[in-house]
Amino acid sequence: MGNQELPRRERERLRHRQEILDAALALFSEKGFHNVSMHEIARKAEFAVGTVYKFFENKEDLYKALVLEQAEKFHRALTEAIEGSVDEIEKIRNYVRVKGEVFAANVSMIRLYFAETRGASFNIKAGLDSHIRKRYEKFLRRLASVFESGIRKRRFKRIADPYHLAVAIDSLVNAFLFLWLEAPDRHPYPDDPDVILNILFKGLVDT
Amino acid sequence: MGNQELPRRERERLRHRQEILDAALALFSEKGFHNVSMHEIARKAEFAVGTVYKFFENKEDLYKALVLEQAEKFHRALTEAIEGSVDEIEKIRNYVRVKGEVFAANVSMIRLYFAETRGASFNIKAGLDSHIRKRYEKFLRRLASVFESGIRKRRFKRIADPYHLAVAIDSLVNAFLFLWLEAPDRHPYPDDPDVILNILFKGLVDT
Amino acid sequence: MGNQELPRRERERLRHRQEILDAALALFSEKGFHNVSMHEIARKAEFAVGTVYKFFENKEDLYKALVLEQAEKFHRALTEAIEGSVDEIEKIRNYVRVKGEVFAANVSMIRLYFAETRGASFNIKAGLDSHIRKRYEKFLRRLASVFESGIRKRRFKRIADPYHLAVAIDSLVNAFLFLWLEAPDRHPYPDDPDVILNILFKGLVDT
Amino acid sequence: MGNQELPRRERERLRHRQEILDAALALFSEKGFHNVSMHEIARKAEFAVGTVYKFFENKEDLYKALVLEQAEKFHRALTEAIEGSVDEIEKIRNYVRVKGEVFAANVSMIRLYFAETRGASFNIKAGLDSHIRKRYEKFLRRLASVFESGIRKRRFKRIADPYHLAVAIDSLVNAFLFLWLEAPDRHPYPDDPDVILNILFKGLVDT
């Protein structure tokens, strides 16, 4: 929104840029950074290579722009999810639900996301790496603070360090998303967040 | 064992093969498949390129041999860990401890491991992929059966599907390993498995 | 002809393609397929290697394009030669003359021609092979039909199978061209076709 | 003959050398000089590469020895053929018959022979070339002298230069051998030499 106020030229520019990013996302997510050529991206976006270089300094730059854009969108959605309620348990439930929704709506972005946050980010030269990881950690700390305040309010028991709880819930959700990604039929992502959350909420061992 | 009985020539051959694999592991784990050249591997192993090709048909073949060898070693260690005791809780504790130990002893193998089981395995052409994933899943099912028998024996409460519990504990351990990998000082892998396990064992929410 | 109407870009492209083919012809004909490298061809054509690969998928592809182009040109000229007159003897004379002319004008193409029709075409992988041989045989059958109609009209005596006569005259002409190729001074290709033809036309043995 | 007198060691050496040459002949004739590796030859001969190098300085050397040996054998047979009779016509008939027989008995040698006398001898670096060509030319001159003496004795008409007649008969025979080589069923090499010779002996055109 607000784009209407830009001069026509600028609007077109931005649209072309976006078309290139879209083509790149589809290709990178399918084949990985090294198995996609700039010509391929240009062809898919229906531009000449030279044009792609008008928008992005080089291949890495294009990749970074892409990943940053996706990460931005993604973390914004998640942050909103945990801010949409006052109740901590509800925040967590929201987080599980929204992460599932965002992923389902952007399947091709997931592979990039996993490639960049978990393992194998040696795909590309450093730099991107640390930027994304920092943003990711920032979100984890925000998630940790939800647990912290939940513990203070006695909604949660103090069974572990809040940051560890954040890491735990995040890795648990990722694991379920992974299952779903590999075999959507055999492992559908649960509609009810509690299917996942119970694993943490209810104790496994009687005491 | 038994290698002593091989003729000298053969023993040397195997040693040289191993030297090449070692060099390749170090490089792949540091930079990723596509950012390592065969010449680089040869140089690090102190052989000529041609020699590397005497042992491995091509770059992919070398990579596969490497990953398979590592995965084999890794899964064998983990399988032993959960078979070393009769008590289910003890099996799980063992698993957490051993996975930490194996990783600590083979840091450079971890990146490969994560690259191949989680995300971004589009680095390389298929085949390896499915082989490793299958072995991984096989282990997960074995872990699930530990939970299953634990539930039957009332050592565990039936809070979730056993396979999901296996996935959960595995992802939780991975998450801690990841933290440690990124910042060993800030996030040491806990000596006491219960630091991790309590997150699952004790319920977060009072009921 | 007609090329004038092509857009400039396209005309340039075709010219560059031709320059590469010319360089390749000179080199292949001098040294043979395996003793010429793509870099060598590029250098001779005054382009970078990459450019050569823009025009031809790979080395074999370039070679095929070259040989096919030459064979096309060559067989067209010969076919015209035997169709330029109604008299069968004159057709054969024409054929001998034109084959000599075409060869004299395209010395470097001859070696390729001999390499591909006679012996040693195992230089390169199959396919080209059969294509050229078929075209060659087609021409021989056309030549045979000249003898056949000549025999029917009693211009020739029925001393042998017409196809054998075609093979005979063709091999005879090749033999003279070979002599000339090896020692142009000692064995000039005769201006008068009858120097060659008399060997077939006049009987060697009195009956 | 005479080999029995050599010491055992020497006899073995020669036998091994011959086994290597045999393996090389089979391979070169099937695939051509550049598509056969020294390892391939060694494997086929059931020796190690090093052993092959004990007998032949390098690949070219091996090839030369092979071709020279074959050419020697071949030209000896042909020379004997034209010396086995006093009558010139009979000499020529003998030559046609024997060339057919020798080829039929050594099919794999033919391809090498054609590769080296006709076309495409740029397979390998010069030297061999000229040696073989000289021997070949020497034979042609001997054949020419048969025609010359035949003409003097009025067995042949003086329709062309005797050397040209030699070249003509040789190329004609080669052409028939080629037809046979490509399609033995469709084009059997004639039992009766006169099927070929009539093309030269009887005049095609009435005078």
Add this chain to the structure above:
DNA sequence: GATGAATGAGTTTTCATTCAT
């Protein structure tokens, strides 16, 4: 003499990037 592991120069091919139009 025989072996075969090791060598490394040389070849084909790809692809990110530039730049004249």
Add this chain to the structure above:
DNA sequence: GATGAATGAAAACTCATTCAT
């Protein structure tokens, strides 16, 4: 801004040849 031909460095891979055992 857009184009796409041209570039050339760099990578994978081959194979004739050597030499220690």
